[in-house]
Amino acid sequence: MTKPHLLQIGNVTERMRARFEAEFEVTRLFDTPEAERAAMLAARGSDIVAVATDGHWGVPPYVMMALPNLKVVSSYGVGYDAIDATGAAARGILVSHTPDVLNDEVADTAILLWLAVYRRLVPADRWVRKGGWEEKGAFPLTRSVKGTTVGVVGLGRIGQTIADRVQAFGAKVTYHSRTPKPVDYPYFDNLEAMAAECDALVCITPGGPGTRHIVNAAVLAALGAEGVLINVSRGSVVDELALVAALEGGALGGAGLDVFEAEPKVPDALKRMENVVLTPHVGSATVETRQAMGDLTCDNLSQFLKDGTVLTPVPECRGL
Ligand code: NAP
Ligand code: 8YV
Secondary structure, eight states: OOOOEEEEOSOOOHHHHHHHHHHSEEEEGGGSOGGGHHHHHHHHGGGEEEEEEETTTOOOHHHHHTOTTOOEEEEESSOOTTSOHHHHHHTTOEEEOOOSTTHHHHHHHHHHHHHHHHTTHHHHHHHHHTTHHHHHOSOOOOOOOTTOEEEEESOSHHHHHHHHHHHHTTOEEEEEOSSOOSSSSOEESOHHHHHHHOSEEEEOSOOSGGGTTOBOHHHHHHHOTTOEEEEOSOGGGBOHHHHHHHHHTTSSOEEEESOOTBTTBOOHHHHTOTTEEEOOSOTTOSHHHHHHHHHHHHHHHHHHHHHSOOSSBOGGGTTO
16 A cells, blocks of 8 residues: 655654654655756646644745645644744645643753853853862852743743742732733743743743744843843844844853754854853753654644644644
8 A cells, every 4th residue: 555645854863763764755855956946846736635743844835835645743842933833724734743741841941041040150160170179269159030020021831830830939920911811920921021021031931933033132122231031032033133133241140051043053142152051942952852843743644644634733723
């Protein structure tokens, strides 16, 4: 029996590859040189019914247009700003993602960055390695997170998990989102007003046009010279030029960043700053969590083959 055709965009784990190949005839987009991909899709696109991708690559518009018989897109990640889910839904294409299974890991990453900035973990490590401890003595005192106020920007699945952890460190939580949630934390419908009341902001909204640069120069100025910005959402959420300017000018105290506007490119200015901690988009990147995400990515495709539905559709595709 012939297997249905799947287009794989991006890299996957061995475990995912084995499951894809058990159920599908797999074409890997990146096995074809970039200049030849459009021609390859023009020749084979009408066979393809399924796409497996991730939050970084999504489905580029030229790929979406080249697949007239596409029925399902399964994305390895919760954020799907790189997929036109509204356009897909209008074509009857189901889009699935991997919510919830990564909440704890991404929340841990946010806390890791928050603590690392406050306690100056990276400079302290360097102090030991480069002989500063022996030559100069004790490392300068740092700041405590206890008693501070943290504004969660986007109190969704991961945001709520971050809020729980923040409270365990003796800090207070406030939050901003478009709509208030059924929680006891103070709600701000205005992000700049919340920033003015906070010691730190943690961004964990989706990316895309609706959140582009919601953390702008005015928000950073309101956060202030002692303020700390943590971003584990998408690089597009923060105006990176404004962030660099605020840090360089001393208008902002520090930052912990897992995501960037043009990743993997990171502004050199940020790399030079001692009060900034940088990680390469590793919010969910542990063996355990990536396995859970991979399994759900595959389970969504298996479910689709079984009955034409997926387990975790994105909101735009619920009810398809
Ligand atoms: P979620 O449950 O959908 O939560 C998103 C929250 O953002 C919601 O509470 C939503 O509330 C709020 N929001 C949406 N648009 C907003 C806007 N314009 N202004 C203010 N708030 C807004 O999503 P999640 O599962 O927590 O994931 C959140 C995001 O984290 C993902 O989309 C992804 O971009 C990012 N992420 C990053 C990593 C990493 O490796 N760094 C890993 C996983 C996820 P309202 O609708 O009321 O506004
Ligand atoms: C992944 C993410 O690194 O889930 C998300 O939205 O940003 C991360 O978990 C990304 O999807 C690439 O696989």
